[in-house]
Amino acid sequence: MAIFRRLSNGLSCGDSIPFYHDGVYHLFFLSVPENTVRYPERVRNTWQHVISRNLTDWEELPPVLLPGDGTELDQDGCWTGSVIYADGKYHIFYTGYHIDSEFPQTICHAVSDDCITFTKDPKSPLIVPDTRYYESIDWRDAYIFYNDEEECYWMLIAARKNEGPSNRRGVVVLYTSADLEHFEHRGVIYEPWHTNCPECPEMYKMGDYWYLVYSRFSERAQTIYRVSKSPYGPWRTPKFDGIDNRRFYAAKSLLDDRGRRIYFAWTPEREKKSDNELWQTGGDYAVPHQVIPMEDGNLKIVMPEEICAYVRKKKLSYSFTKRLGTIREYGDKALEVSSIGTLSYGFFDVEQKNLMLECNIKASDCADYFGLTINTDEDIDNGYLLAFNRATQMVSLNKLPAPLDPFWSTLSGKPIIPAEVDGPRVCEKTFPFQDGDIIPVKCVLTDTMIEIFVGEQVAFSYRTYQEMPYRIGVFAQDCNVEYHNISFTFCE
Secondary structure: OOOOOOOOOOOOEEEEEEEEEOOEEEEEEEEOOOOOOOOOHHHOOEEEEEEEOOOOOEEEEEEEEOOOOOOOOOOOOEEEEEEEEEOOEEEEEEEEEOOOOOOOEEEEEEEEOOOOOOEEOOOOOOEOOOOOOEEEEEEEEEEEEEEOOOOEEEEEEEEEEOOOOOOOOEEEEEEEEOOOOOOEEEEEEEOOOOOOEEEEEEEEEEOOEEEEEEEEEOOOOEEEEEEEOOOOOOOEOOOOOOOOOOOOEEEEEEEOOOOOEEEEEEEEEEHHHOOOOOEEEEEEEOOOEEEEEOOOOOEEEEOOHHHHHHHOOOEEOEEEEEEEOEEEEEOOOEEEEEEEEEEEEEEEEEOOOOEEEEEEEEEEOOOOEEEEEEEEOOOOOOEEEEEEEOOOOEEEEEEEOOOOOHHHHHHHOOOOOOOOOOOOEEEEEEOOOOOOOEEEEEEEEEOOEEEEEEOOOEEEEEEOOOOOOEEEEEEEEEEEEEEEEEEEEEOO
């Protein structure tokens, strides 16, 4: 497989714990119990394990952590943590969940000689919340790394303070250690007052900047990052905040021997496999995201070259059909869409459902927006638009039809469309561009997944179950747009 999605037994995948050592990419991750939907049964997680040496061929290995029995600290689930190699051994620091305990979430430890078979540490829990400062219910997702500047191990813990606005108490707490056995509480290292809990935190340095990355567990759920010149902060919000959007969740990264920082995350599934049902914890793994630091501390987001190379192996032929407006074809590599003051659009006909479209987009005389149609009907009334908006300097994935104000629905006689929790722009990011700029786009469509990489800067991951007759196409509203170097390849 080119992209790891889920285990062969079909179980949904949850939080990632990627780890690289000695030429091997390890992806540890949580899996949800079979035939579960909601909390608490859904979160009685097991730590699963797959490995690869090239990011495209993955081998399944036995689980490394199973929930305990009886009154054990992790009887209700082995939750997220991290892996480190130190002193000839592999160490897992994870969250033990015991729903009825005085401390439902505690930091536990397991150790291995081979990174395959792990033994739980009988001394667990290593760390419990100090209720003088923190709530007992949220104390999880330990991230361990060696801080060369401080010459000791740092552990970050996702937590909540025991006072302050109830939906904004989430903090990142720092512990330090010289030996991975004894840990010292160093207090709160990040206190944004904007989330219930900063889930799955991690910290690393690239270039001149330190990065603090976490998943915001709130109404604006998303894996985001903050930037500082010091590991102690202050942690500032970058211009291009976010590793992806809200459906690329609980993202964690590894650093390989080429110095690349690569993220893994899951895209949730929906109950009853319907676009109208609730999102669930767990789903399928998305295309990995490589992040590259810019001079100002912002991160570029790109598809790793191994996956690009693999997907590009099998070329797909296509034809194009104009549906509205003025569109000219130039061989099988380019389109010119002329749409001043109006709308033009059309669709590609490709021989495979699972595919990757690559192209370069150049707009001129742009007054409104342009982009790609994805999984739409003939009238592009239903489906998705990847839209570049010149005025707002944004790129978004728009879901159609958007909900109308009930007043207008009543007047028109159209049914009231329930509001999607993600909003009509299900993904959206800042994306500055000018007339004449070349915008490279990769769009991966596989089964129910939509995954897009834009301009080596922005990535979107989303899921839709609705089958539509037109897989992908182009559109322009009040602008002229050229699509160059068009290619389709098969994506397993």
